[in-house]
Ligand code: SF4
């Protein structure tokens with residue numbers, strides 16, 4: 001199974017606190033992003049070519065589960081080799097501002113629900129969603145520039161002492177071929193007090209339910225494309 005090579009890791013990855021039960025486990029309890037929750041599902045996401053292929057394989061059942069048919073959820077493609085399958089396809093952003101794969105009648109991602117409920121491979125979920133707020137670029141694993149206020153990784157009640165890297169290690173090792181020396185180097189740098197991500201320094205423990213400051217809210221002009229979705 002092919003993986004994305006990682007040769008460098010930002011020490012911030014080891015400053016970020018872990019989530020006890022891993023990816024998505026506390027998302028529905030976190031009032032992240034615009035106080036409605038699901039902050040990182042705004043803007044849509046680039047879906048690994050391999051993930052898209054798995055969605056197509058299960059399309060018949062997925063179409064009955066998603067808010068809109070699968071074929072109406074995507075737009076441009078690219079051949080970026082740093083995605084599983086050697087390329088990606090972008091999800092559309094709906095008129096209600098969420099990723100086309102997000103539920104329309106409740107919180108959470110319909111695709112993630114479908115995968116978890118049916119015990120399907122996590123590779124069907126875009127890599128970017130499985131590891132947020134970690135991300136990667138040119139062989140480097142790092143913390144995303146923006147961590148949404150009230151993201152579970154910033155909330156005392158949802159985090160544990162082990163690092164986010166350790167709590168998400170299974171997901172990370174499924175997606176990436178990580179150089180073990182890069183892990184050791186980054187750990188040492190983190191212990192030595194390496195540079196710390198702005199959100200990890202400046203965010204006081206967030207108050208659940210607090211609204212996102214205006215400058216953290218997406219602007220209409222930033223919304224890529226909209227697709228009509230009939231609310232149930
Ligand atoms: S912003 Fe954080 S808590 Fe909110 S949905 Fe994304 S990963 Fe989950």
Ligand code: SF4
Pocket residue numbers: 040041042044045091099100101102103108109110111112126129
């Ligand atoms: S695919 Fe799901 S988890 Fe990822 S951005 Fe879209 S709605 Fe959110």
